[in-house]
Amino acid sequence: AQKVTQAQTEISVVEKEDVTLDCVYETRDTTYYLFWYKQPPSGELVFLIRRNSFDEQNEISGRYSWNFQKSTSSFNFTITASQVVDSAVYFCALSEVLGAQKLVFGQGTRLTINP
Amino acid sequence: NAGVTQTPKFRVLKTGQSMTLLCAQDMNHEYMYWYRQDPGMGLRLIHYSVGEGTTAKGEVPDGYNVSRLKKQNFLLGLESAAPSQTSVYFCASSYLKWNIQYFGAGTRLSVL
Numbered sequence: 001a002q003k004v005t006q007a008q009t010e011i012s013v014v015e016k017e018d019v020t021l022d023c024v025y026e027t028r029d030t031t032y033y034l035f036w037y038k039q040p041p042s043g044e045l046v047f048l049i050r051r052n053s054f055d056e057q058n059e060i061s062g063r064y065s066w067n068f069q070k071s072t073s074s075f076n077f078t079i080t081a082s083q084v085v086d087s088a089v090y091f092c093a094l095s096e097v098l099g100a101q102k103l104v105f106g107q108g109t110r111l112t113i114n115p
Numbered sequence: 116n117a118g119v120t121q122t123p124k125f126r127v128l129k130t131g132q133s134m135t136l137l138c139a140q141d142m143n144h145e146y147m148y149w150y151r152q153d154p155g156m157g158l159r160l161i162h163y164s165v166g167e168g169t170t171a172k173g174e175v176p177d178g179y180n181v182s183r184l185k186k187q188n189f190l191l192g193l194e195s196a197a198p199s200q201t202s203v204y205f206c207a208s209s210y211l212k213w214n215i216q217y218f219g220a221g222t223r224l225s226v227l
Binding site: 006045091 | 146155159165203205207209218
């Protein structure tokens, strides 16, 4: 069975600090997708990134970066120079590549950026 | 671009009442999903559909039924609501070849 664990329930930092959100997953599939979604206070879920399991190259998008390590089954998310607008709940998720591509979500990490 | 639209946004039910949540997408996506979000548990899959006329059970299907009579619509029904079904419900859709799910704004349901 697939499982995603986000051990950090809540994180609070001061603006401009760097912060890393941890994600550890379990799967028996040899190929799979990993995702991060953002849920701001308004409640909608916003897609941030999808990573294929055979592509371990790290990715950077502006202040956001993602570190995928297959050896430790981790897909961590770092926000550099955090801003108040980054305050949200962040979800890590895992899906199969074939079939119905169902998402399995972690419990989420509530990130609060204080001014 | 409307994307994924959920109706209604809020609803309060009494135990035993029934209701239907509507999800509509205008992106011609093949796959559609219903999730529920509860505090500390992330999102859990209720039912899903891989095409018009097909549905399947997810992780937490008990107490819910679904139908997908048209490709763009996915309905979630509660036949006899229970307080345990108090939750925020999200619909999502995805394009077969891209495997990225796009979510609606959610429906907050309270069952008293």
